[in-house]
Each structure stands twice: as C-alpha cells, then as structure tokens.
Amino acid sequence: xxxxxxxxxxxxxxxxxxxxxxxxxxxxxxxxxxxxxxxxxxxxxxxxxxxxxxxxxxxxxxxxxxxxxxxxxxxxxxxxxxxxxxxxxxxxxxxxxxxxxxxxxxxxxxxxxxxxxxxxxxxxxxxxxxxxxxxxxxxxxxxxxxxxxxxxxxxxxxxxxxxxxxxxxxxxxxxxxxxxxxxxxxxxxxxxxxxxxxxxxxxxxxxx
Numbered sequence: 001x002x003x004x005x006x007x008x009x010x011x012x013x014x015x016x017x018x019x020x021x022x023x024x025x026x027x028x029x030x031x032x033x034x035x036x037x038x039x040x041x042x043x044x045x046x047x048x049x050x051x052x053x054x055x056x057x058x059x060x061x062x063x064x065x066x067x068x069x070x071x072x073x074x075x076x077x078x079x080x081x082x083x084x085x086x087x088x089x090x091x092x093x094x095x096x097x098x099x100x101x102x103x104x105x106x107x108x109x110x111x112x113x114x115x116x117x118x119x120x121x122x123x124x125x126x127x128x129x130x131x132x133x134x135x136x137x138x139x140x141x142x143x144x145x146x147x148x149x150x151x152x153x154x155x156x157x158x159x160x161x162x163x164x165x166x167x168x169x170x171x172x173x174x175x176x177x178x179x180x181x182x183x184x185x186x187x188x189x190x191x192x193x194x195x196x197x198x199x200x201x202x203x204x205x206x207x208x
Contacts, residue, residue, distance in 0.1 A: 039089060039111030041073035054081045071111060081123070089113040089131070099123045106131045115139060120169070124149035127156060135161050143169035143192060152177060165192030173197060179204045
C-alpha cells in the first residue's frame with residue numbers, strides 16, 4: 001500500500017472524497033468507524049460573562065479558563081477563541097465555536113473531543129499525538145483564510161456533516177483521518193488545501 005505526502009487543492013470540490021482522492025497515491029481502505037467516547041466534563045461553558053470570549057473566566061462555571069487537565073464542555077452559546085490553550089479535550093454539543101487567532105491543542109489519548117459547529121477564521125486546532133477528534137452527524141466545519149489550520153497528529157473521525165476548506169486554509173493530516181460513507185469535502189468559497197503527510201493514512205468506511 002503506497003504511502004506518501006499528497007497535497008490537494010480544493011476549488012469547489014464536489015462528490016465523494018473517494019473521487020477526488022482517486023489517483024493521488026493516498027491510501028484508502030474501509031474499516032469500521034468506531035469513534036471514541038467523550039469524557040466527563042470538568043469545566044462547563046455558561047456564557048455568564050456576557051462577551052462570548054473563551055478566555056474570560058466569568059464565562060466558565062469554575063471561575064477560570066480551561067487548562068491542560070480539563071475536559072471542557074459547551075452545550076450552547078456562541079464562543080470566540082482568540083488565545084492559545086491546551087486542554088485534554090472539548091465536547092461542543094451545541095452552539096458555535098469561532099476561532100479568530102491562537103491555537104487550541106487537544107491532548108487526551110483516552111477521551112475523544114467532539115465538535116458540533118466550528119468556524120476557524122484565524123489560528124487553528126491541533127489534534128495531539130494519540131488524541132481523537134470526532135465530527136458527528138449534523139456538524140459543520142469551516143476553515144477559511146491563509147494561516148488557518150487544522151493539524152491532525154492523532155485520529156480524526158469524520159462520520160457525517162460538512163467540511164469547507166476555503167481561501168488558503170490548510171487541513172493537514174499527519175496521522176489517521178477516517179471518513180464516513182459518501183461524504184463531501186468542498187472549497188465552498190475559494191481555494192483551500194488538504195495535505196496528507198508522508199506515512200499518514202486516510203481511511204474511508206463504506207460508500208462507492
């Protein structure tokens with residue numbers, strides 16, 4: 001099975017992910033997708049600070065921002081991220097998480113993170129080595145702008161929903177990227193890049 005670095009430019013790419021990977025040398029196989037479970041919350045978003053800012057301690061029930069020992073949960077509300085932070089994980093089951101700058105790093109090797117709706121307009125997200133990030137049914141992900149990045153050093157499970165990679169944004173897979181049945185990744189409003197690094201794997205479950 002061939003492995004190697006592949007860079008794909010996405011300009012309104014439509015159809016199956018298997019279609020736009022055809023002939024690129026990116027390995028595609030079909031295991032069952034079994035996303036890891038989310039953890040128990042150690043800190044919860046309340047939005048009581050009134051400004052929607054991740055870094056405002058008044059917006060969290062513990063009176064502080066999430067730290068490297070936390071699994072942060074967001075059930076509703078619009079949250080804006082403009083800092084850099086490292087956490088065990090995040091379960092965003094509702095609301096919208098918008099990144100304007102800085103990097104959020106997910107580190108837990110036992111408990112998965114899960115995003116419902118995220119808009120990365122600056123900065124980015126890093127999935128740490130051995131960590132897992134799930135994009136479940138109904139999710140939406142938008143990466144937009146030069147320097148905006150989703151870097152996967154662990155496992156990403158994209159089981160349903162919509163990915164848009166726009167206007168110079170980069171989705172870089174350095175480890176394992178699992179794709180559900182018949183999903184579409186698009187440029188949506190401009191040219192973005194999916195980069196599959198040397199030795200990294202893209203696996204598709206089902207579809208045709």
